Amino acid sequence: MPAPLLAVENLVHTYPDGTEAVRGVSFDVNPGEIVTIIGLSGAGKSTVLRCINGLVRPMGGTVHFRGRRVKYDQDSLRHLRRSIGMVFQHFNLIDSLSVLMNVLMGRLSYQPGWLQPLYRFPRRDREMAAAALDKVGLLKEWHKRAGELSGGQQQRVGVARALAQEPELLLADEPVSSLDPLTADVVLGHFVRVVRREKLAALMNLHTVELARKYSDRVIGVRDGLVVWEGPPEGLSVHILKGVYGEEYDG
């Protein structure tokens, strides 16, 4: 067994309003593996993802990335986030900037200080951004404003931004929930192919069982802030899914 790329142990987070979003979650992600977390809205899926790159600071438990324990001070986090790309439900692009500039955001942590106020990036970074755009098939659109693109294209820009970081792990928080079902399948299929080709690992939250079955190596079922099931996608029986989503689940 190789050492896991990501090891989450007994993660706990409670929001200031008292919501116990995560109540002791543990799991691993191995190099090159695609893991999906499923569960109802509010089960704590998003919080788990955000605890891994420190967008949310966990209140208990540990996260190990590449065998190193994650520290939550600003400097350590910035360093950690270089190696972990993230894709968001609402894409989180800057609509008024060009597609290329949005992808270059993935290179921000390498941008020399004197270039920062100028919206300029070294040639190497621009070429890396172009390569990332090529991987998602949007190289031709590099000069368009991000807001002009369709939803599916916008999320591919979001993926390119994460790829431009040259990460080892991609976090995807409901990456296709704001797309129509057909586009969702296409975009997610594309995402998974890129992850496989680049030999990256990915941890996703998905809200449809169908997509989780189709695209993951392993599935983690979360309910009320706890892991209630973990196994290969073939193991997702109606019985198991009722355990994750409640008795109302009807396949």
Next chain:
Amino acid sequence: MAEPTLTERISLPPRPLKRGERVWAFAKWLVLLVFVAYLALAFNKTEFNPLMLFTSGDNVREILREIFHPDWSVFSQLVVLMNETVQIALVGTLLAIIISFPLAFLAAKNLMLGTPQGRVVYTLTRFIFNVLRAFEPLLLAVLFVMLVGMGPFPGVLALGLHSVGMLGKLFSEAIEGIDDGPVEAILACGGNRFQVIWYGILPQVAPSFLAFSIYRWDINIRMSIILGIVGAGGIGHMLMQYLKLLRYQKFSTAFLIILVVVTVLDYASAWLRTRLGQK
């Protein structure tokens, strides 16, 4: 042809009365009554009498006759002064933009309320904006004319300071209205605090910052005419002089120049702002 079937009709059940609703209804009428009475007194107190415009007939006719015959001999001199007025507004506004831009970030709730220190800075900056807004430019101009003497510079200072308060408030509210998504994305990419502001927030607020600035310049041009009256440079000073010395023909020239310039710049500003809004 058959009668179309009507949907069933029922009357609405009575609306439950809220607690104290009757008292409130009565109080509202009482307040309205008091206000109307006060308004009536106000007309009386202000000696409101449109007839006065006509009863002092000779005077009005004389003034109107002169006003409709502007004296163009002072035209070029006044154009120079009008130009100064526009420039006072331009420099004052620019000064205000430069000062209020960084301050606005310190007065934005969403950026500052996270830490106790941030809270202190936020409250302090907001307080400064409020104080600066409370001082009318005209009062500030009187003050600065006393401090640095007559001329355009006190006008610049007066407009600049007051506009810092206005722009600071508008800018910081624009920052408070941003979408957090891009900020989150830039944090997740490992961006530092400066990059969050420069790449995550600035592109979102830039159009409204520009629109507010142009609008402020527009207001300041009109304001700077008034400031001339207390000796803070520009065409306002001459306008007041002509009026005091009963030079209505020259006054008329100044008035026309102001009218044309203000109207043109007003349209230009509105056009520019709609262009920004469309982008």
